[in-house]
Amino acid sequence: MNFTIKGKTINQLEEFVIKNGFPKYRAQQIYNWMYKHGTFDIRSMKNISNDLKSFLIDNTIINTLTLHDKSECDNTVKFLFKTQTNQFIESVSMIEDDKHTICLSSQVGCSVDCDFCATGKMGFISNLSAGEIIDQLLFIKNTINNPITNIVFMGMGEPFLNYNNVINAAKLMNDDNGLNFGANRITISTAGIIPKINKFIDDKLKFNLAISLNASNDETRNKLMPINKKWPIKDLIKVAKKFNENNRNNITFEYVLIDTINDTHQDAKQLAKLLKNSGCKLNIIPFNSIGNEYSRPSENSINSFLKIIHEEHEGFRILVRWSKGVDINAGCGQLATKGLK
Template sequence: MKENLVGLTLAQCAHYAEGIGEKKYRGRQIYKWIYEKHAAAFAEMTDLPAALREKLEQTAELGNLTLVEKDERSPSGSVKYLFRLHDGYHIESVFIPDSPRRTLCISSQAGCAVNCRFCATARLGLKRNLTAGEIVDQVLRIMRDVNDQITNIVFMGMGEPFLNYDPVIQAANILSDDNGLAIGARRMVISTCGLSDQIRRYADEGHKFRLAVSLNSPFQEERERIMPIARKWPLDSLLDAIHYYAIKSRKIPTFEYVLLAGINDTRIHAEALKKLVKSMPSKLNLIPYNPTVAQFSRPTEERVNEFAQWLLPLNAGLSVRWSKGYEVNAACGQLAGKQSEWIR
């Protein structure tokens, strides 16, 4: 099997070059071609000797995602991509242009084991973790397709990033490396459903990427019903871990709150949420549900606005994120709704 060079760090590229009998600096050249110049083929690496390009052709590959479908129906300009992995599983990514930002929502796993009740991806179960290369390749492929730089990355596609911790961090480091893609670390968000131990680890390791936590209810019992993983990571321990992160990293975490009609959109919820958000420096994103699972629906626009009003005054930054990917079924944890029959 050919070695996939997408997803290798600078040191790993140098090591790879040495492994095939080349000087270390050839690895650095390859690294630059992949991440800085977005080369799609070894033939483009014109400052490498022809013999080396030929050797690379025989032994290595530049990513191995296959584009299956591209959905451009969204009037907002969002584009959803369905990729097939080398072993037949599928993942999705969404390009969300919102001038001057060009955000990419990427997947960290094929499927997901977490089982949030409102989430289409959850119905697939976990197929497998993605490699760092498969994560980075989503960005390279889409960057080449839209022929533009990506300014922001959100790990909010398929999967729970903190259940695939090391490859996600390696991919995020590659994406933000100044010698390569150079996407600002502060413009990258890792979104978790709330794994307290990994949040503490993330804080201890001092990463610069932003952290978002999917809260979805201020009440433990209800959160367990919507997100069964809350049984393992109860709200108290989660809030302690987020607080720990805020202090240790000196960064402001973001709470995400998917508004589900008739479930978590009452005044009682707003009052409790307000208290919780005020308990630490934080931001709050309200995300009206993108309907993909039959028993859940999106609140009316009036209710969403009312809910936001109930939260005021709030020291924390508050925003309502109408999903830009709504028309193509793309929003946090809500991908793969339509494509599930393709995904094995």
């Protein structure tokens, strides 16, 4: 049968145990072992009867990923996982001061095809299940001692093109009977899939939302992110304002600053004009080179861009992330995917 129990909600687990002749309360025990205790081995679920353990071992899958490789640099650890269908995905853990942020993947490959992104070059391969998304988190939680403070969906893939599985995984992370991460600690980052942003608003979800903007005008954004031809900047600003009216935490626009592409004085002025009085947050991230034709602007260019945006900005907040190398808050497409062929 091989029913995957990881990623299932309490209701789904209850339905499963009852259907197979076990009492309903057993579902809660399995749920607690998987999500509260982070158990990867059915044999170590102590309060579960032997007949249920044997049944689960024979008929279910609890671990959806295996660790293929791990690399460490400063306080950043990159994990390369293999799925059960032999695909590779990447997750990152980064500790900075008292913050431990993890960056999760939502798809294998990605169809959005942003020009600066290695994942985009792979094309779309498959969606990750809620279990595969949760297992990235559980594995990092069990491997790294520092408590996780922030979860960001900025790894491989476009989370809103795998909406149901991403939202189900985020709800499991947020469940106070399970992993119990506050909704304000979970951020979903999208390239700007407007129908799904509207759905997210209509579903009244409380997770943080970020949009990768990366350009101050449609011409540049069309080149960097072809999805802009379908959902252009003015529509993104409009939906962001709608989001802000409906949510406590305003939307964040991520702007990866790329040498000679989107870092001119004119870009800084246009960007300030676009976001004027939007109430949004603007996260500026100097590009981290990932071995393609794009590069990080010089320190001087970055500083003069920042000077203008600080002078011109009105009615939105600016945050700058300077870190070099792997920066898991760097926004979609900034995770290197070397070795993921």
